[in-house]
Amino acid sequence: xxxxxxxxxxxxxxxxxxxxxxxxxxxxxxxxxxxxxxxxxxxxxxxxxxxxxxxxxxxxxxxxxxxxxxxxxxxxxxxxxxxxxxxxxxxxxxxxxxxxxxxxxxxxxxxxxxxxxxxxxxxxxxxxxxxxxxxxxxxxxxxxxxxxxxxxxxxxxxxxxxxxxxxxxxxxxxxxxxxxxxxxxxxxxxxxxxxxxxxxxxxxxxxxxxxxxxxxxxxxxxxxxxxxxxxxxxxxxxxxxxxxxxxxxxxxxxxxxxxxxxxxxxxxxxxxxx
Amino acid sequence: xxxxxxxxxxxxxxxxxxxxxxxxxxxxxxxxxxxxxxxxxxxxxxxxxxxxxxxxxxxxxxxxxxxxxxxxxxxxxxxxxxxxxxxxxxxxxxxxxxxxxxxxxxxxxxxxxxxxxxxxxxxxxxxxxxxxxxxxxxxxxxxxxxxxxxxxxxxxxxxxxxxxxxxxxxxxxxxxxxxxxxxxxxxxxxxxxxxxxxxxxxxxxxxxxxxxxxxxxxxxxxxxxxxxxxxxxxxxxxxxxxxxxxxxxxxxxxxxxxxxxxxxxxxxxxxxxxxxxxxxxxxxxxxxxxxxxxxxxxxxxxxxxxxxxxxxxxxxxxxxxxxxxxxx
Numbered sequence: 073x074x075x076x077x078x079x080x081x082x083x084x085x086x087x088x089x090x091x092x093x094x095x096x097x098x099x100x101x102x103x104x105x106x107x108x109x110x111x112x113x114x115x116x117x118x119x120x121x122x123x124x125x126x127x128x129x130x131x132x133x134x135x136x137x138x139x140x141x142x143x144x145x146x147x148x149x150x151x152x153x154x155x156x157x158x159x160x161x162x163x164x165x166x167x168x169x170x171x172x173x174x175x176x177x178x179x180x181x182x183x184x185x186x187x188x189x190x191x192x193x194x195x196x197x198x199x200x201x202x203x204x205x206x207x208x209x210x211x212x213x214x215x216x217x218x219x220x221x222x223x224x225x226x227x228x229x230x231x232x233x234x235x236x237x238x239x240x241x242x243x244x245x246x247x248x249x250x251x252x253x254x255x256x257x258x259x260x261x262x263x264x265x266x267x268x269x270x271x272x273x274x275x276x277x278x279x280x281x282x283x284x285x286x287x288x289x290x291x292x293x294x295x296x297x298x299x300x301x302x303x304x305x306x307x308x309x310x311x312x313x314x315x316x317x318x319x320x321x322x323x324x325x326x327x328x329x330x331x332x333x334x335x336x337x338x339x340x341x342x343x344x345x346x
Numbered sequence: 347x348x349x350x351x352x353x354x355x356x357x358x359x360x361x362x363x364x365x366x367x368x369x370x371x372x373x374x375x376x377x378x379x380x381x382x383x384x385x386x387x388x389x390x391x392x393x394x395x396x397x398x399x400x401x402x403x404x405x406x407x408x409x410x411x412x413x414x415x416x417x418x419x420x421x422x423x424x425x426x427x428x429x430x431x432x433x434x435x436x437x438x439x440x441x442x443x444x445x446x447x448x449x450x451x452x453x454x455x456x457x458x459x460x461x462x463x464x465x466x467x468x469x470x471x472x473x474x475x476x477x478x479x480x481x482x483x484x485x486x487x488x489x490x491x492x493x494x495x496x497x498x499x500x501x502x503x504x505x506x507x508x509x510x511x512x513x514x515x516x517x518x519x520x521x522x523x524x525x526x527x528x529x530x531x532x533x534x535x536x537x538x539x540x541x542x543x544x545x546x547x548x549x550x551x552x553x554x555x556x557x558x559x560x561x562x563x564x565x566x567x568x569x570x571x572x573x574x575x576x577x578x579x580x581x582x583x584x585x586x587x588x589x590x591x592x593x594x595x596x597x598x599x600x601x602x603x604x605x606x607x608x609x610x611x612x613x614x615x616x617x618x619x620x621x622x623x624x625x626x627x628x629x630x631x632x633x634x635x636x637x638x639x640x641x642x643x644x645x646x647x648x649x650x651x652x653x654x655x656x657x658x659x660x661x662x663x664x665x666x667x668x669x670x671x672x673x674x
Contacts (some may be wrong), residue, residue: 117526117527117528117529118497118526227614228384229614257383257384257553257615258383258553258555258594258597258598259383259593259594259597259610259611259615261597261598262597262598262599262608262609262610262611263610265599265608266607266608266610269606269607284526284527285527286527286601287598287599287600287601288599290599290600290601290603290604291599291604291605291608311603311604314601324528325527325528326601327531328527328528328530328531329527329601330530330531330554330556330557330559330560330561331556331560331600331601332556332559332560332583333560334556334560335560336531336532336534336535336538336560336561
């Protein structure tokens with residue numbers, strides 16, 4: 073990453089990351105660092121490898137080669153012990169795209185949050201956890217009525233707020249947002265983007281945003297990596313990458329964003345035929 | 347004469363209103379974008395026109411396509427409308443194609459059963475439409491199966507299939523939502539080219555106001571089951587005349603700069619079934635006055651727009667990155 077003022081400690085360090093599925097190289101020689109309190113966007117299209125990188129960071133996939141260090145500790149290998157897994161959960165959490173399938177439909181969302189609090193904050197008294205539950209609800213803009221609802225009774229935006237609250241229960245230092253805003257309507261997306269900004273201001277949390285939506289990336293991420301076919305093709309400060317892209321693929325991505333005066337033919341000029 | 351007129355269309359499921367008195371007309375060759383958020387009724391409008399309403403839905407009003415009254419049409423009339431009148435393109439091409447049949451079989455099927463066209467001729471036309479949607483090596487692709495094609499390529503096959511019946515209107519419901527942004531640009535470019543070359547009319551259903559404005563002649567904005575604004579795409583982005591349109595434009599982050607806070611729309615969207623006196627956007631509207639809470643406004647002309655708002659003339663132009671609208 074190019075320097076952004078005074079150097080702070082890298083909270084995520086990825087070097088030579090590679091993931092092979094059978095014959096297919098999904099991620100190839102990916103290296104980057106993320107400084108604490110900054111936000112990194114990984115952008116690219118389907119098949120670019122961006123989601124595989126996110127899954128390796130969160131331990132859902134094991135790298136074929138390369139190293140991942142989070143908060144100074146190696147995470148390239150899976151954990152066996154529950155205590156170590158919980159410790160990792162307190163460092164990094166992931167929020168997925170679909171708030172409809174990532175919640176238990178039979179459980180009141182408040183109960184689900186309390187369960188997580190009991191898991192991650194077991195040393196704290198019950199009253200503290202109850203109080204913390206209300207704080208978290210307030211942080212994501214929900215009230216007691218919402219907490220007593222089952223996921224099916226909530227709107228998409230409210231459900232996504234719940235999944236964000238769940239990710240924050242363990243007080244992680246890093247949250248990965250894997251297309252977490254993609255399925256939301258414009259008005260809800262604006263609410264969630266503001267909310268994520270507020271949380272960052274209050275907690276100094278680090279976001280890693282996996283997205284194909286460049287406007288959302290510009291709004292939330294200070295740094296951006298562009299991936300294509302498993303490799304990083306361009307990286308730098310988000311404003312530089314999006315406003316003066318150097319790689320032809322980044323240019324094509326930027327040109328494809330509909331905006332005032334945009335015509336689809338223009339983007340097509342550079343597109344491949346398949 | 348208009349190609350399609352929708353007149354006072356109401357749709358209800360189990361007595362709950364889904365669409366409320368939707369009226370608009372589409373001219374031959376015109377591209378209309380219907381824009382709205384989830385639950386606004388945009389897809390239901392498309393489904394009513396295609397006569398693909400969910401079970402239990404009751405539609406009243408009048409939909410006239412090329413002289414045929416669709417809501418009253420019998421099976422034979424509807425078959426005629428679907429074969430040479432209105433063709434459909436859906437959001438997820440993989441859900442709309444049989445995965446175990448080849449592209450060639452899929453394309454030839456309709457021609458051979460509906461039009462009794464011979465095998466060789468059906469194949470020739472299939473190649474022709476694949477070329478029309480700019481699929482290279484069209485002849486060879488006929489043998490391919492859906493899983494061998496990318497999402498964007500498959501959506502082009504679906505558009506090609508829609509062209510086979512030589513329709514006058516293409517009804518596309520979120521045709522690019524599941525696709526990558528570069529693929530979206532390709533698909534929209536192809537649809538635009540087809541409109542120009544074949545004089546096709548189109549209705550494009552989307553949640554993306556900027557995309558609709560860039561690719562359509564006219565935009566209809568829906569909120570809570572009704573049309574709230576209809577205006578030429580060219581002027582809509584600069585001069586919206588409904589506060590909801592203005593709020594949608596402002597809430598979307600831009601490509602120019604990061605803003606400290608996005609002007610989110612406060613509150614939650616109303617469902618079409620929620621009973622409310624007065625304007626349906628009033629509970630979330632920054633321009634609300636007493637009249638809005640008691641009297642339901644009609645869709646009425648205001649300058650170059652049709653707007654369902656008592657204060658249509660007072661709606662402000664959203665500036666890129668403006669924060670003044672922040673009332674969240």
